[in-house]
Amino acid sequence: MYISKKISEIEHSPIRKFNRYALEAERRGVKVYRLNIGQPDVKTPGCFMEAIRSCSSDIIAYSESGGDTLLQDAMIDYFRRYDVSLTRDDIIITAGGSEALSMAFSCILDTGDNVVIAEPFYTNYRTFIAAAGGEISPITTTAETGYSYADVSLIESAINEMTRAIVCTNPGNPTGKTLSLADMELIGDIAIKHDLWLLADEVYREFTYDGSEAISFGSLERIQDRLIITDSVSKRFSACGARIGALISKNPGFMNCAMKLAQGRLSCPTLEQAGSAALYRLPASYFDTMRQEYEKRRDAGYRELSRIPGIVCSKPNGSFYIMAKLPVHDVEDFLMFLLRDFEDRGETVMFSPAKGFYMTPGLGEDEIRIACVLNAHDLERGAELIRLGLEQYLPRHSR
Ligand SMILES: Cc1ncc(COP(=O)(O)O)c(C=O)c1O
Structure with a gap:
């Protein structure tokens, strides 16, 4: 049957398309720190x-x-x-x-x-x-x-x-x-x-x-x-x-x-x-509390990401995402490695590959977005897992 060109030419969301590999990892008993999607862990006000x-x-x-x-x-x-x-x-x-x-x-x-x-x-x-x-x-x-x-x-x-x-x-x-x-x-x-x-x-x-x-x-x-x-x-x-x-x-x-x-x-x-x-x-005080919480998360995530050798990352002054350029050729391949072939103490991590955030072909292939949607401690662990994953991935996939 005919499917419209304008929709069939659209790509699946890069934020969600790796979800099934995360589910498979979870089925194997691996805990996945999900830093790919802007779904905060903060309680909805009562x-x-x-x-x-x-x-x-x-x-x-x-x-x-x-x-x-x-x-x-x-x-x-x-x-x-x-x-x-x-x-x-x-x-x-x-x-x-x-x-x-x-x-x-x-x-x-x-x-x-x-x-x-x-x-x-x-x-x-x-x-x-x-x-x-x-x-x-x-x-x-x-x-x-x-x-x-x-x-x-x-x-x-x-x-x-x-x-x-x-x-x-x-x-x-x-x-x-x-x-x-x-x-x-x-x-x-x-x-x-x-x-x-x-x-x-x-x-x-x-x-x-x-x-x-x-x-x-x-x-x-x-x-x-x-x-x-x-x-x-x-x-x-x-x-x-x-x-x-x-x-x-x-x-x-x-x-x-x-x-x-x-x-x-x-x-x-x-x-x-x-x-x-x-x-x-x-009341406005609700936003002050949220702002403090997310600023703490951003600081924790940024601090830990900055420890990765070769990373290029600027500290954001808004929203709750951090973009980072990794020393790899293809972050989608690295993400597949993290979800299928890597774990540290039974844990791994998931982020959004950034290619889909660009229109210009070729841009974003070595960039990721992490969402600061987990508490500061978990966010730090997620960023640490990216670093540990890279330590195993890089020797096998040099640029
Ligand atoms: C910039 C921006 N606009 C709009 C949305 C849509 O969000 P929702 O439909 O949940 O309001 C999002 C969700 O991540 C977003 O990041």
């Missing part, structure tokens, strides 16, 4: 389940396609902390940030259009963009320059007549790069100059370290008519399975178009919206 338990309806009915007003109102109050002023009309509740991204790309792209994104980027953008018929025009960034891309000539060199948007993941996944206010203003001005959408994926908003601030693109007044924000409870509240996010924009034409997609899929899960409303009402 208010989520409490809010769900206090729902008393006899029928789990559809909610409004744009979302439950309880949740929209909680988000409106939450966003005020970041000088972002929203109304219910500016928010469509979605099934995670993923559905928000998918809807956004579908609304702004026609076949052959492109969006400008700094690479390495969150690999699933490829899927959403390809499904919308679009392409990625990448801006290549490197660890050596701290993955910076807020530069006029760099960004403009990726823009062409088919470009419809600049996409900023802030703080970044997989780079951990956090934009300063000046960076954001510069990117906003480029979007204005070239009449482009600015899609700000802010699902890691509060995960900022070393004094860098959590700033939303939503606070920049002059880009409001072209700004689309995607948001999610997944990482911020460690509630990945709730599958609740939001598509936010003050552009009525865009929201009108997105609402057609929202109505087409009827609504988001009703109970999870009730739970998420309670999450968005958590």
